[in-house]
Amino acid sequence: MFLDRGVASLRGCPERGAALASVLGVMAVGLLFASLITAAVVGAYGVSSSTRSGVQSGAAADAGVAAARQGLYVVGNCAGQAVPGTYASAVAPRYSAKIEYFGGSTWIAGCPPVTATEVRITSLGTAQTAGVNGATEGNVTKVEAILKYLVPGIEPSGVALYLYRGGTVESNSSFDLTESPGAGLMVKNGNFDCAKNNTVINGSVLVTGNLTFTGSCTVNGTAWVSGAATLGSGRISDNLTAGTVSPNPPGTRVGGTYTHSAIIPEVPPWTEVAYAPAAWVDSTGTPYEVRTLGACALPNGNLGGTSAGKPVIINALDCALGPTASHNTTVTLTSDVVIFANKFDFSGVNALQFSSSTSAVHKIWFITPDQLSNEQPTCTAPTQGNFTVKNGFSINSPVEALLYTPCAFDGANGFSWRGQVIAGNYSSAKNNPTFTFVPLGLPGVDLETGSATPTITNPQPGSVVSNREVAD
The missing domain is CATH 3.30.1300 (Pantoate--beta-alanine Ligase; Chain: A,domain 2)
Structure with a gap:
C-alpha cells in the first residue's frame, strides 16, 4: 500500500509541471494575438x-x-x-x-x-x-x-473668302488660303468660276453649286462641289467630291481621289451685321471711339483714334457716295479702324494704299451693314452698292483688313489684299490680284459656325x- 502511494506521488509531480507549461504557452499565444490586434488597431487608425x-x-x-x-x-x-x-x-x-x-x-x-x-x-x-x-x-x-x-474684343474666326452667291476669278489671280480653317473659299448658294490665264488657289474650295474651270486654273487643295464640276484645262491637286464631273472620269485633272456625291460639308450661314457701335470693344472692355468722316474723304495721312493707339469707328453711312479718296493716297493707320459705309467705290482711284504708322499690326474693317434680317444678304440699292477697287489698291503688311458687304466685291488691275472678304452678291477678282488670308473676325459671332458668341x-x-x- 505504502509502495503504491509513493509511486502515485512520483507520478503526480511531472503532471503538475506540464500543466504549468501549458498555461504559460496559452498565455504567450494570447499575448501574441493581443499584440497583433493592437498593431492592427493602431495601423488602421493611422490609415484612417x-x-x-x-x-x-x-x-x-x-x-x-x-x-x-x-x-x-x-x-x-x-x-x-x-x-x-x-x-x-x-x-x-x-x-x-x-x-x-x-x-x-x-x-x-x-x-x-x-x-x-x-x-x-x-x-x-x-x-x-x-x-x-x-x-x-x-x-x-x-x-x-x-x-x-x-x-473682350473680337475673336478671330472665319474663312478667307466667303462668297454667298458665288463669284469669278481670272487672269493670273493668286490666292494664298492655306492657313484658312477647312476650305479657304466657300460659296453658300451659287457658282464659282475660275476663268482665263493661270489662276492659282493655294487652299481648298467648298461650293454649294457648280464649279467651272474655263482656263488653266489650279486648286492646290481639295474641292467639294454639290453640283457639276467642269474642269476644262484646270486641275485639282488633291481630292474632288462632286455631284457630277466633266470630263468623266477626270483622269489627271484630279491629283487625288474623285468621289461621285452631291453630299458635301455644310457652308456656314450668312451672318447679318448691323451698325451697332456698342458691340465693338477693345481687349480691356472699353468701347471704340465713334466719329464721322470729315468731308467724307479718306486722308492722305494718319487715320486712327483720338487717343494714341485706341481703336475708332468711322461712321460714313451719311456719305451718299461712300468714302472718297484722291489718286496716290496712303492712309496710315495709327490704331485699329472700323469704317461703316453704304458703299465703297474706289474704282476711279489709282494707288490707294493702307499702311501702318509703325511696325505694329493694325486692323481695318470695311463694313456695309445688312439692313434686313432675313438670314441672307440683302443689298439695298440704290442706297447701297459694291466694294469696288482698281489700279493698285493695296493692303500693306502689317495691316490686316476684313470686308463685309451684302453687296459684291469687285476687284481688278493688280489689287492686293491681306485678310478676309465676306460678300453677299456674285463677286469678282481679275487681272493679277493677290490675296493672303489673315483671320480678323467680327464681334459677337463665330464666322466658322454662324453662331453667336457671348459678349x-x-x-x-x-x-x-x-x-x-x-x-x-
Missing part, C-alpha cells in the same frame, strides 16, 4: 487618419482653385493679393494657389495680361488634421487646373482645359 487628411487637403486644394478662379473674374483682384498672383488662406481650408499664364511658348508666373491665352492655377491644400503614426501622405495635396483665358466686358477665365492632381 491618412484618408481623413487626404480628403481634407484635397478639398482645401480645390478651394484654392475655386478662389483663384473667382478672383480672376474681378479686374485687379489678382494683382491686389498680399502676394500678387497668389491666393492663400491661413485658416481651414488652408491653401496656397499660384497663378501662371501662357505667354506663347512657356508658362510665366504672375497675373495674366490681355495677351494671355490660358491660365494655370496650381493649388497646394493642407489638411486641417494631419495623419498620425507616420501616415503623412494625405497631409498635403496639389491640384493643377488649366483654363482658357478670355478677353464679355473684362478679361476672365474661360472653359476648363484640364484639372488634375499632381505630385507635390
Whole structure:
C-alpha cells in the first residue's frame, strides 16, 4: 500500500509541471494575438487618419482653385493679393494657389495680361488634421487646373473668302488660303468660276453649286462641289467630291481621289451685321471711339483714334457716295479702324494704299451693314452698292483688313489684299490680284459656325482645359 502511494506521488509531480507549461504557452499565444490586434488597431487608425487628411487637403486644394478662379473674374483682384498672383488662406481650408499664364511658348508666373491665352492655377491644400503614426501622405495635396483665358474684343474666326452667291476669278489671280480653317473659299448658294490665264488657289474650295474651270486654273487643295464640276484645262491637286464631273472620269485633272456625291460639308450661314457701335470693344472692355468722316474723304495721312493707339469707328453711312479718296493716297493707320459705309467705290482711284504708322499690326474693317434680317444678304440699292477697287489698291503688311458687304466685291488691275472678304452678291477678282488670308473676325459671332458668341466686358477665365492632381 505504502509502495503504491509513493509511486502515485512520483507520478503526480511531472503532471503538475506540464500543466504549468501549458498555461504559460496559452498565455504567450494570447499575448501574441493581443499584440497583433493592437498593431492592427493602431495601423488602421493611422490609415484612417491618412484618408481623413487626404480628403481634407484635397478639398482645401480645390478651394484654392475655386478662389483663384473667382478672383480672376474681378479686374485687379489678382494683382491686389498680399502676394500678387497668389491666393492663400491661413485658416481651414488652408491653401496656397499660384497663378501662371501662357505667354506663347512657356508658362510665366504672375497675373495674366490681355495677351494671355490660358491660365494655370496650381493649388497646394493642407489638411486641417494631419495623419498620425507616420501616415503623412494625405497631409498635403496639389491640384493643377488649366483654363482658357478670355478677353473682350473680337475673336478671330472665319474663312478667307466667303462668297454667298458665288463669284469669278481670272487672269493670273493668286490666292494664298492655306492657313484658312477647312476650305479657304466657300460659296453658300451659287457658282464659282475660275476663268482665263493661270489662276492659282493655294487652299481648298467648298461650293454649294457648280464649279467651272474655263482656263488653266489650279486648286492646290481639295474641292467639294454639290453640283457639276467642269474642269476644262484646270486641275485639282488633291481630292474632288462632286455631284457630277466633266470630263468623266477626270483622269489627271484630279491629283487625288474623285468621289461621285452631291453630299458635301455644310457652308456656314450668312451672318447679318448691323451698325451697332456698342458691340465693338477693345481687349480691356472699353468701347471704340465713334466719329464721322470729315468731308467724307479718306486722308492722305494718319487715320486712327483720338487717343494714341485706341481703336475708332468711322461712321460714313451719311456719305451718299461712300468714302472718297484722291489718286496716290496712303492712309496710315495709327490704331485699329472700323469704317461703316453704304458703299465703297474706289474704282476711279489709282494707288490707294493702307499702311501702318509703325511696325505694329493694325486692323481695318470695311463694313456695309445688312439692313434686313432675313438670314441672307440683302443689298439695298440704290442706297447701297459694291466694294469696288482698281489700279493698285493695296493692303500693306502689317495691316490686316476684313470686308463685309451684302453687296459684291469687285476687284481688278493688280489689287492686293491681306485678310478676309465676306460678300453677299456674285463677286469678282481679275487681272493679277493677290490675296493672303489673315483671320480678323467680327464681334459677337463665330464666322466658322454662324453662331453667336457671348459678349464679355473684362478679361476672365474661360472653359476648363484640364484639372488634375499632381505630385507635390
